[in-house]
Amino acid sequence: MNPPIEDSIVQIGQDRWLLGYAVVCEVVSEEPKDALKSWRDDDGKLYCLRTLPETDGTSTTPRQCGNLQNGLFHHAGTSAAVWNIGGMFIKVEAWRPEMQLESDTIRFVNRVSSLPTPNVIYSWVDTQWSRSFLILKTIKGRTLNQAWNTLSSDCHTQLANTVGRFCKALAISTSERLETADGKGIVEPFLTTRPANPEPLWKPQLEEVLRSRKLSSGKRLPEGLITTMLRPSMR
Structure with missing residues (x-):
């Protein structure tokens, strides 16, 4: 970014x-x-x-x-x-x-x-x-992660049952279509047809990391250098 x-x-x-x-x-x-x-x-x-x-x-x-x-x-x-x-x-x-x-x-x-x-x-x-x-x-208050080790096993069980009830309550809300909560399409590559020559999944992640990195001088990496580093994935 x-x-x-x-x-x-x-x-x-x-x-x-x-x-x-x-x-x-x-x-x-x-x-x-x-x-x-x-x-x-x-x-x-x-x-x-x-x-x-x-x-x-x-x-x-x-x-x-x-x-x-x-x-x-x-x-x-x-x-x-x-x-x-x-x-x-x-x-x-x-x-x-x-x-x-x-x-x-x-x-x-x-x-x-x-x-x-x-x-x-x-x-x-x-x-x-x-x-x-x-x-x-x-x-x-404290987060559950902070309090977990101080709670009894009965409290652990009660919390697990509560989370289970929450999941069940959400599971009964269904739709006739596979969509997001606000009715939009789901962007999920495993549920769609893959293109003939898809770019590797790591490319956008690597590009994001490169654009966020700074040189010792405090400046961003040059755009030309980023393009060169990503070029092998474009072949």
Whole structure:
């Protein structure tokens, strides 16, 4: 991805972040009229999202001058990362047209079942940078992974039964077609006819890695060099 997924959110001030290509998150005293969404953290601070105006000086600020790590909570390879800002989790994932969004999946689960799901605050797709943004309300407590070894075997069994009930509840929601939760086609190579000379599955993954790498000087790999390195897979 270009820029890399971990560069999707940059802190450019004490209480100001750039989210993707054209959205800014900032702490304000009152909600502006052009706010896309707003919320308060546990300390009462008011955070808001708004589209970055073209005349805003921030639009010309070099992103490398900002803080890339402040708020970064989890980094999952080259296609996903999570930030914790203003008491919310902001998930950023690689996106392409017709791709099922996590926010759509959550709405589908809410529609067909009573399963507990994350509270979606706001979501959008950054088509300029080919990635989706999802803001979720945080929940206080420990994760199951953190608590598992402290729980009794009876608790383990109870949790397993609960997950089983959840799976069963989702399994009874069916469709006459093989489709995603929002009715789109499923992009699955094992379920479709393979082209006569398909490119290897590793090629887009390698290309993504190469485009995210930096030289010792801090610059990206030249486009010509990337093309040369990928050329054997095109023969």
